[in-house]
Amino acid sequence: xxxxxxxxxxxxxxxxxxxxxxxxxxxxxxxxxxxxxxxxxxxxxxxxxxxxxxxxxxxxxxxxxxxxxxxxxxxxxxxxxxxxxxxxxxxxxxxxxxxxxxxxxxxxxxxxxx
Amino acid sequence: xxxxxxxxxxxxxxxxxxxxxxxxxxxxxxxxxxxxxxxxxxxxxxxxxxxxxxxxxxxxxxxxxxxxxxxxxxxxxxxxxxxxxxxxxxxxxxxxxxxxxxxxxxxxxxxx
Numbered sequence: 001x002x003x004x005x006x007x008x009x010x011x012x013x014x015x016x017x018x019x020x021x022x023x024x025x026x027x028x029x030x031x032x033x034x035x036x037x038x039x040x041x042x043x044x045x046x047x048x049x050x051x052x053x054x055x056x057x058x059x060x061x062x063x064x065x066x067x068x069x070x071x072x073x074x075x076x077x078x079x080x081x082x083x084x085x086x087x088x089x090x091x092x093x094x095x096x097x098x099x100x101x102x103x104x105x106x107x108x109x110x111x112x113x114x
Numbered sequence: 115x116x117x118x119x120x121x122x123x124x125x126x127x128x129x130x131x132x133x134x135x136x137x138x139x140x141x142x143x144x145x146x147x148x149x150x151x152x153x154x155x156x157x158x159x160x161x162x163x164x165x166x167x168x169x170x171x172x173x174x175x176x177x178x179x180x181x182x183x184x185x186x187x188x189x190x191x192x193x194x195x196x197x198x199x200x201x202x203x204x205x206x207x208x209x210x211x212x213x214x215x216x217x218x219x220x221x222x223x224x225x226x
Contacts, residue, residue, distance in 0.1 A: 045217040099211035
C-alpha cells in the first residue's frame with residue numbers, strides 16, 4: 001500500500017526564517033513519483049515539483065529546495081528566507097506513474113508571520 | 115502548461131437536489147481524469163478514476179450511485195452529486211492526465 005506521512009500539521013515561523021517541511025512515504029513499488037503541491041487560501045493546487053524514484057539529486061529552485069533520500073523514504077522541502085506569501089498548505093504526494101492517481105499526505109499548514 | 119478548467123467554481127444548492135460539476139481539459143485530450151474531494155482542513159482524497167468511453171472506477175467507500183461520473187469525450191468529464199445532503203459539502207477537484215496530471219481550480223459545493 002502507498003502512504004504519505006506529513007507529521008507536521010501546522011508550522012509558524014517569522015518572515016525571513018528558513019523552514020523545512022517533512023515528508024515520509026511508503027511504497028512497495030520500485031518506480032514511483034513524488035510531488036509537492038502548494039494550496040493557498042484560494043484552494044487551487046499549485047504544482048511545485050515532481051521527482052521520480054530514480055533521481056535522487058537534490059533540487060533547488062530559487063528559495064525552494066528539496067531533499068530526496070530513498071534510504072529514509074523521505075522527500076523534504078525547505079523554504080529559505082520565507083516570505084508572507086509562502087503562507088499556505090503544502091502537500092507531499094506519491095504516485096505510481098506520472099499520469100496515475102495521486103496519494104496525498106495530510107498536508108502541513110505553514111504560517112509566515114510578518 | 116496544460117490547462118484544466120472546472121465549472122462551476124462555486125455552487126450552493128438545497129438538500130435533495132442534484133448538482134453537476136464539469137471538468138474540461140482545454141488544450142489536450144485526456145483519456146483519464148480523476149476526481150478528488152477535500153473536506154475543510156483535510157487532505158485531498160481520490161474519489162474515482164474516470165475513463166473515456168468506459169465506466170468509472172470508484173475508490174472504496176465512495177457511493178457510485180450517489181456520485182455519477184460520465185467521461186463522454188476526451189476533453190470532458192462530469193461529476194453529478196445526486197440527492198445532495200449537507201455532508202456532501204466539500205471542495206471537489208478534478209485532474210486530467212497527459213503525460214502528467216494537471217489539476218483544475220476546484221468547485222466548492224455547499225448544500226443547505
